[in-house]
Amino acid sequence: MIKRLDVTEEAKRVIHQLAQQHGPLMFYQAGGCCEGTQPQCFVKGGYFPRMNDAMIGLAEGYEFWVDRDLFEYWKHAHFTLDVVDGFGPGGFSLETPLGKTFKVHYRLFTEEELKDLEPVKRNE
Template sequence: MPERVLATDAALALITLLKEKHGPLMFHQSGGCCDGSSPMCYPAGDLIIGDQDVLLGHIGDVPFYMHKNQYEYWKHTQLIIDVVDGRGGMFSLEGVEGKRFLTRSRAFTAAENEQIQQQTATN
């Protein structure tokens, strides 16, 4: 089963730093409002996760969520969370580090999509 969300080594290093400074974390892929469509990193529990949010997986042992409406657009892709220099979302923890998380993606292959559909049907 292909993972829905992965992180680069640079992103994992930044996640480790942020966990050391802030404790447990969580991610939510923004839907494009105030901070564009950036992956947002918060202290665990600072953003209320509801029935409309989908847990895509974990990166660096940190849960990664996306609103189900946005998930419908992205469900055929694997998200790859990276980090680049610069300021990102003003509510995301990495901003003060002079870095920002960035979502890259790749389309799942036909075989991967079939695996995902089979897994979804059994859940």
């Protein structure tokens, strides 16, 4: 099966650092508002996905949720979670005090990949 989510080496390092500081984590990528569409990292349970939001995979063992409407727009795309230097919009995410911002790089799945995608988990 084709994964919907991958994580860069630099993002993995930051995730491990945050997990050591805060314990279990979760990611949520909203569809707009004050945080834009940047992925946000929270302590697990620090944010509650809405009904029908999509969990597209695990980032170093931690759930990566996408807003239901944003997922409908990006459901044909592969997400690569990365981290860059700088202060992202909102500042709610745990990496902000480190001077980092998580971001996602997208690419469209090929026709072949679309036939064998991992299923998503929906929040019910």
